[in-house]
Amino acid sequence: MCNNYCLNCKNVPQTSIQLTRYLFWMIKVSIITYLIIFGLLPIIFHYSYTIQKKILFLNFVQWPLNVDFSKPESIGMKGTRNFYLKTDQQVKIGLWQILPQSLLNDSTIITDDDYEAVLKNTKQPIFLYMHGNSGNRASNHRLELYKLFQNLDYHVVCFDYRGYGDSEEAELSEMGVVNDSKSVLEWLLKIVNGTAPVFVWGHSLGTGVSVHVLALLGTEKIQPSGLFLESPFNNIADELSEHPLAQIFKHLPWFHWVIVEPFYNNYLRFESDKHIKKIQCPIMILHAKDDNIIPFALGEKLFEAAINYHGNNTNQIQMTRIDASHGLGHKYICRYKDLPNIIKSFVYEAHKNQTD
Template identity: 70%
Template sequence: MVPVIIADFWYIGVIYRFLLWIIKVSICIYIFLLGLLPLVFRYSYQVQKKILFLNFVHWPLGIDLSKPETVGIKGARNFYLTTDENVKIGTWQILPQSLINESLPESEESYEALLRNATRPVFLYMHGNSGNRASSHRVELYQLFQRLNFHVICFDYRSYGDSDNVDLSEMGVINDSKFVLEWLIKIVNNSAPIFVWGHSLGTGVSSHVLAILASNDVNPAGLFLESPFNNLADEITEHPLAQIFKHLPWFHWVIVQPLYNNQLRFESDRHIGKIQCPIMILHAEDDNVVPFSLGEKLFNAANELHGYNIEQIQMTRIDSSYGLGHKYICRYKDLPRIIENFVTQSSKKAMPNKN
């Protein structure tokens, strides 16, 4: 009987020590998540940039960006542009389907000549955070553009892909993108309409770039905003990962305000009022990265700023039943028709850029 009682006390002691360990670990995790980590975020600009841009996430792995064919793109060349800030930008030029035949261009000059003499629309793609220009969902979209017989230019901002690893900032990626768009406008020289397509963070980039250029009366034929947010403050607040923190009294002071103070704002709802070309917003209801409500907020802000001009601002709401989420609007069955209709309407209205 005594040994049984001793055994019972031993088991109780083990359970007690285990529960005590669980409590200690939980307290440490709680202090780390709700105390130490937020303070590190508030006072470290480097941490803020890393979390926002996610440029340290390199995927797909093992891809040679100098060879677009390794990700299934035919009729493409890799090249590099050097900006006026001396930043090297890795870039792909992808030919429309009608120009892909058995004898593909053999030189940089022949590829560029096809762009200079383009008669079909040219799309400039600005990607979101993480990964690079070879990420699979981006490649799917390029291939769709290619099937629609459009020229495509896509590139990696500084510190992404094989572009120069230099300090990241909002104005840094804006300046990179502005340089590429101005280069493209000069190369095409009004021979074909140019459209800009931004996805996720790229919607904040493209909106800001086009607002800057519009002040100099330089405008592309149209802008597509795929899965956009209205401004970074709202995106940070509404992001799923923020939901456990957002109701805490220090959330805005610790998380949102430091980004704003460090000029990481991406205020598309302000910039969009300055954009002069037609705008198409595309957003899926089941987007779990940028909530659909933020795309609606941007649409409403654009309508107010542009006087509810339905020819200037359009929005396509994609039902959640399609399961396309944040990345795969490129698979939406009606997307080719939507793109072609918007391109046709916008191309007719496009006026030559003043250089």
């Protein structure tokens, strides 16, 4: 005698049949989804240089939106001029020059020539800022850092790489953004002509850019007064492997071949741990232990690489480790209460050693 739950029996409750069909459908959808996420998409990623660049640079993420870069005062940046430079590769780059606090009320500084004259004649430190991926030079956490520099009575020059902000669209690559940054730094060093100390500040991806730039200039015996590396990584291969999103795929046996190797083969390497050996100016590394974008351990690796090359010389290489209890993460070291004193002390010592 057939029981009530036989699938071939007309007496089987309809809810049981529907549930079985639903379970089979869910299993089918799960398998297809898994194959797409862990099979098809990684293969597409592996062979698409365009996608790799978009993932690395995130320049399509433009925030804040609808910024009028020609009116920096509209987003709270006083004493700031907007201007443009052409790099040696003829890429038009958008920049801001931000006056120090002591010059904000100087009514004689109006035109571009006035602003440039200030740079030529100043004795105060000048910071050149190289930002990370996504956003532009008007992003909120970057504005906070500019204002910190401004309150310390330092000059600031910041800019957007090609394809970011209002800078010209051009082929994005490691050497592309490095050449843009190198052109800006060379322009600044030429304007200043040794009358004031120039410091470079790189954040996140900007640490890879700034280290590569200074390594290239190091071969020409040209160096700024010092380099700050905020939330740095040692190289892109390790950053890709340790990024939180990578943990979804890292268990797969082909992870390195599919995800990591294409960046290396396409010269998207940002090997700061190799380039740092060519830098001769003092370096300060700043990293928060609760950084969930670039793990703190990668900043430690970069510090160790620098120490191996340059020796345990605190006048050359320093690292500030910021406890997770401060909650500063990846973007807000600018809010660290000890940061102004760290900057002032480093600037003073670096400039002193340069002039001795």
